[in-house]
Ligand SMILES: *[C@@H]1O[C@H](CO)[C@@H](O)[C@H](O)[C@H]1NC(C)=O
């Protein structure tokens with residue numbers, strides 16, 4: 280009899296050991312799939328005075344898009360939430376060692392966490408949450424969100440930005456739910472850097488702050504994740520900065536195109552048109568704030584100085600025109616430009632003016648002499664031609680004479696040209712050099728300022 284009992288008992292033990300369990304044994308026992316309002320809507324605590332602790336863990340995956348004009352940031356990140364559910368727990372030993380089940384998200388209470396900066400949420404819905412035997416619940420969601428982020432673009436395109444992602448609860452104040460961070464800032468940064476997709480932006484650092492914020496007489500728990508990202512500037516250097524610098528260089532070089540003739544003016548206007556295209560491109564990136572980037576200021580200053588040099592070219596053309604119509608330079612212009620400005624720029628105008636005067640005098644003398652001598656020549660050539668039989672020597676001499684006459688005329692023409700190189704030309708030259716030096720000075724100064732700001 281005893282033997283039978285022992286056998287039966289052993290058999291039972293063997294049968295129990297082979298007994299099969301499914302997840303439904305657990306869920307049935309907990310009643311979690313019955314859509315019970317007790318589990319779905321109310322904070323799962325047995326004592327309402329005890330707060331629920333929610334641990335957050337954020338892993339950044341990518342910066343999908345940054346809109347500098349709208350000041351928005353689109354990010355992809357993993358958000359892991361862990362909290363305790365005091366109404367759902369079991370002994371794994373009772374259910375063949377099952378210690379974890381997945382239950383539909385809609386059947387249990389979920390902390391109502393939201394992002395303060397959110398504009399748009401394109402995240403995929405989470406279907407299941409993990410439930411552990413001690414009542415711990417874990418929900419992992421990949422967030423694809425568009426958030427606001429006030430950008431500081433002063434150093435654009437060598438800027439780095441800090442954006443806050445503030446997680447808070449919409450209905451549970453701090454007495455009910457308290458947020459905490461699952462891992463330290465160093466670990467979050469480390470893990471995120473390993474996963475981060477580097478596009479235009481590279482991840483520098485992630486910081487976590489936990490605060491309590493009071494609003495309307497209630498205190499709310501907040502977890503702020505501050506993301507530091509740095510822009511990869513190469514594209515902007517190639518597409519924007521180098522072309523802008525080259526155009527400025529070309530414009531400086533165009534100051535050496537001869538003043539006479541309209542070529543310089545046309546060339547400069549072409550350069551300015553090219554530059555304004557770059558400005559349009561730049562304008563696409565920049566927000567309408569009161570604090571424009573230093574690159575914008577640089578381009579603006581360059582444009583202004585280009586326009587000034589165009590106006591200078593127009594004036595110079597006008598002066599060269601005046602020199603033919605109205606050769607006398609006003610006294611004040613002579614004083615200010617030819618004396619003081621020329622002295623400042625160390626351009627020696629007096630000597631040139633004097634030598635010009637001498638040339639002019641010589642020229643006049645030559646002009647006076649010229650008709651007489653040419654008449655003489657003509658007469659002599661006529662006399663020579665009257666003689667019937669020209670010897671070869673005489674023919675050669677006549678040829679030589681003609682050559683000499685042509686040479687003389689050519690020299691006279693050159694002298695007349697030099698005569699035109701009057702004081703107006705000198706004034707134009709001094710003014711042109713002044714603008715060139717001013718141009719180089721301003722461009723160098725602003726370029727140095729820009730580089731200093733970028734390097735800081
Ligand atoms: C699990 O459920 C099945 C079917 O309802 C049942 O036969 C089995 O005994 C249950 N297991 C336990 C450990 O309760």
Ligand SMILES: *[C@@H]1O[C@H](CO)[C@@H](O)[C@H](O)[C@H]1NC(C)=O
Pocket residue numbers: 429443488503505
């Ligand atoms: C981001 O959060 C930190 C920490 O609370 C705060 O000091 C900083 O001012 C916040 N930045 C913005 C732009 O709100």
Ligand SMILES: *[C@@H]1O[C@H](CO)[C@@H](O)[C@H](O)[C@H]1NC(C)=O
Pocket residue numbers: 461462463466
């Ligand atoms: C951070 O990571 C290190 C190494 O992986 C680990 O030992 C440490 O416990 C982590 N700290 C936290 C707070 O998670």
Ligand SMILES: *[C@@H]1O[C@H](CO)[C@@H](O)[C@H](O)[C@H]1NC(C)=O
Pocket residue numbers: 453454457489490491500
């Ligand atoms: C916020 O308030 C709760 C409850 O008073 C407290 O436990 C927690 O330490 C506070 N958190 C911070 C960051 O001050």
